[in-house]
Amino acid sequence: MTAQLIDGKLISGQIKQEAAVEAAEIKAQGVTPCLAVVLVGNDSASQVYVNNKKKACEAVGIRSVSYELAEEATEEELLQLVAKLNADETVNGILVQMPLPKQIDEDKVILAIDAKKDVDCFHPINVGLLHTGGKGFLPCTPAGIIELIKRSGHTIQGQNCVIIGRSNIVGKPVAMLLMKENGTVTICHSKTRNLVEICRGADIIVSATGKVNTVTADMVKAGAVIIDVGMNRNEAGKLCGDVDFENVKDVAGAITPVPGGVGPMTIAMLMKNCLVAAKMQNNLI
Numbered sequence: 010m011t012a013q014l015i016d017g018k019l020i021s022g023q024i025k026q027e028a029a030v031e032a033a034e035i036k037a038q039g040v041t042p043c044l045a046v047v048l049v050g051n052d053s054a055s056q057v058y059v060n061n062k063k064k065a066c067e068a069v070g071i072r073s074v075s076y077e078l079a080e081e082a083t084e085e086e087l088l089q090l091v092a093k094l095n096a097d098e099t100v101n102g103i104l105v106q107m108p109l110p111k112q113i114d115e116d117k118v119i120l121a122i123d124a125k126k127d128v129d130c131f132h133p134i135n136v137g138l139l140h141t142g143g144k145g146f147l148p149c150t151p152a153g154i155i156e157l158i159k160r161s162g163h164t165i166q167g168q169n170c171v172i173i174g175r176s177n178i179v180g181k182p183v184a185m186l187l188m189k190e191n192g193t194v195t196i197c198h199s200k201t202r203n204l205v206e207i208c209r210g211a212d213i214i215v216s217a218t219g220k221v222n223t224v225t226a227d228m229v230k231a232g233a234v235i236i237d238v239g240m241n242r243n244e245a246g247k248l249c250g251d252v253d254f255e256n257v258k259d260v261a262g263a264i265t266p267v268p269g270g271v272g273p274m275t276i277a278m279l280m281k282n283c284l285v286a287a288k289m290q291n292n293l294i
C-alpha cells in the first residue's frame with residue numbers, strides 16, 4: 010500500500026470531541042441543544058442509523074428525543090408530528106430518517122420541516138443558501154468529505170476535483186462545497202461519455218455512484234486523493250465502496266476505506282448542525 014489511509018473514524022472522533030466542547034459552552038449559556046429523531050416503519054438499516062444518531066447525541070451532550078411511527082402511518086400523521094416539533098421551542102433540530110414508506114411523499118415532508126430546524130440540510134431554502142454561499146447548515150455527508158480531505162492534510166484550492174454522481178444528497182452539494190474551497194469541479198454521471206479520461210486528470214476524485222468498481226486503478230493519476238462515498242455489497246456480501254480499493258491504493262496518494270471512511274463523518278457533521286441550530290435559534294451566533 011502506497012496511499013495514505015484517510016481515517017474517517019479518527020477524524021469523526023475529533024469532530025465529535027470538538028462538538029462536545031461546543032455543546033458544553035452552549036449549555037453554560039442556558040441552552041440545551043436538542044435533536045428530534047423521527048423513524049417511520051421497520052426498515053432495519055434505518056433503525057441502525059437512528060440508533061447511531063441517538064448514541065452520538067449522548068456522547069456529544071445533545072439531548073435527543075425520538076418518535077417512532079408505524080410502517081402504515083399516514084402522511085398526515087407524520088406532517089402533524091413535524092408541525093408539533095416545529096412549534097416546540099425546546100427542539101432545535103428535526104431529523105426524519107429517510108427513506109419513508111411509499112405512501113408518504115418525502116419531498117412534502119422535507120418542505121414541512123422548519124428550515125431553521127432542518128439539520129439534514131435538505132430543505133430547498135437551505136439548499137439555496139448553500140448555493141448562494143450564505144450562512145447556515147451544511148449538508149452532512151458532503152461537509153464530512155471536505156473535512157476528511159482538509160484534516161488529512163490535502164489542499165483543495167486549485168485542484169482538479171472530479172465527482173462521480175449528481176444526486177441531491179451527495180454529488181451536487183459536494184460540488185458546491187469543493188467549489189467554495191476553490192477547487193475546479195467536474196461533475197460526472199451515468200451519461201458521461203469519457204469518464205476514464207476525465208478521472209485521469211483529477212487531483213481529487215469523489216465517487217458516489219453506489220456501483221462497485223466505478224473507479225479502477227487505470228482511471229487514477231499517481232498521487233490523487235480518492236474519496237469513496239459508496240456503500241455497496243460485493244459478490245461475497247461484504248460491505249464495500251465504489252472504488253477498487255485493493256488496486257487503487259497502490260496508485261493513489263490518499264484513499265478512504267469502506268467502511269471507516271466517509272460513513273462515520275455524516276453523523277459527526279449532523280452533531281455540528283444541531284449545535285448551529287441551537288445557536289441560531291437562541292441568538293448565540
Ligand code: NDP
Nearest residue numbers: 150174175176179198199217218219238239240271272275
Ligand atoms: P443515487 O443513486 O441517488 O445517485 C447515484 C449517482 O451516480 C447518479 O447521479 C448516477 O447517474 C451516477 N452513476 C451511477 N452509475 C454510474 C456510473 N457507472 N458511472 C457514472 N455515474 C454513475 O445515489 P446517492 O448519491 O444517494 O448515493 C451514492 C452512494 O453513496 C450509495 O452507495 C449510497 O449508499 C452512498 N451514500 C453513503 C453515505 C455515507 O454516509 N457514507 C451517505 C449517502 C449516500 P445518473 O444521475 O445519470 O443516474
